[in-house]
Amino acid sequence: MFHAGTAQAAANDVKVQINDSLVSFPEAQPYIDNTNTLQIPLRVLVEKLGYKVEWSMEQAQVKVTLTNNNKTIALQTGDRKALVNKKVVSMDAPAQFIQGSVYLPLRFVSETFGYRVQWDADNRIAIINEDGLYHAPAWYAPKPKPSVTQIAYKYLGVPYVWGGRTPNGFDCSGFVDYIYGLNGIDLPRTSLEMYETAGKAVSIPQEGDLVFFAEKNRTSHVGIYLGNQQFISATNSGGVSVASLTTGYWSKKYVGAKRVTS
DSSP states (O other), X not given: OOOOSSOOTTOOOOEEEETTEEOOOSSSOOEEOTTSOEEEEHHHHHHHTTOEEEEEEETTEEEEXXXXXXXXXXXXXXXXXXXXXXXXXXOSSOOEEEXXXXXXXXXXXXXXXXOEXXXXXXXXXXXXXXXXXXXXOSOOOOOOOOOHHHXXXXXXXXXXXXXXXXXXXXXXXXXXXXXXXXXXXXXXXXXXXXXXXXXXXXXXXXXXXXXXXXXXXXXXXXXXXXXXXXXXXXXXXXXXXXEESSSSGGGGTXXXXXXXXX
16 A cells, blocks of 8 residues: 555645656546545546546446556446456455546556556655656655744854854844844844834744843843743853743843744
C-alpha cells in the first residue's frame, strides 16, 4: 500500500509523476482515502501509460476495460477483484465511482501494469517509473519560512553594540528590527517608536510578539516573546540572551506586549 503520512480523505495536495513529468489532472484529483490508500483518477493516468479505456454504466456501477498491445484489464466499481488477461487479481480497495470519475488504488496500477512506484513523502508525489529508472521529483513543496523566534535563537550570544543593527552587534531595537526584517516586516527604529506605533497591543503575549520595558515611565527596551514567560533581547550586560518576563530584573520593568503582522 502506498502511504502518505496520516490519511487525509479527499486531500487534493497529492501529485503523480510519470518518469520526469508531472501528470495534470484537469478535473478529478488524486487523494488519500480513509484507509491511507492513494487513489488515482483512472482515465487520465492509464491513457498517459498507453492504455485504451472503454467503459459502460450498469445501474449504479461502472464497468471498465483497459487494453494495450499485450494486456486486457477488466474491472467494476465497488468490486475488489479485477480480471487481468482473464486472471482474477485482488485489489487493496475496490475501484470507486466518485462525481463522474473512476478511481483505482495506485498499488493496483503499479503491480498490475508492472511499474515501480516511488513515494516522495516530503513533496507528496507518487513517481511512476514507467522506464524502469528512478527519478527525482518534478516538483518540490515550498519550505515553510522559519518563525521569528526560530530566527532569533540563531543570534544568541551576539554582543551588544549601541546603535548596532547587524550580526556583528545589536542594540535592543536593532536586534528586533533585524529579526523581523528577515521575515519581511519593517519596524520603527527605536523601542519607544515600536511601542507607540507598531502593531496591536495584546494583554497575553504569544510567541513572536514584541515585549516592552520602561525606565522612569519611558519605554527603553524591547524583546521578542518566546513563550513560557521568556523573551529574547539584546542587553548591554549580556548581548543577545534569554531572560524571564515574570521574575528578576525585567519583571519589574515590563509594560506590555504588541503583535505585529505582515
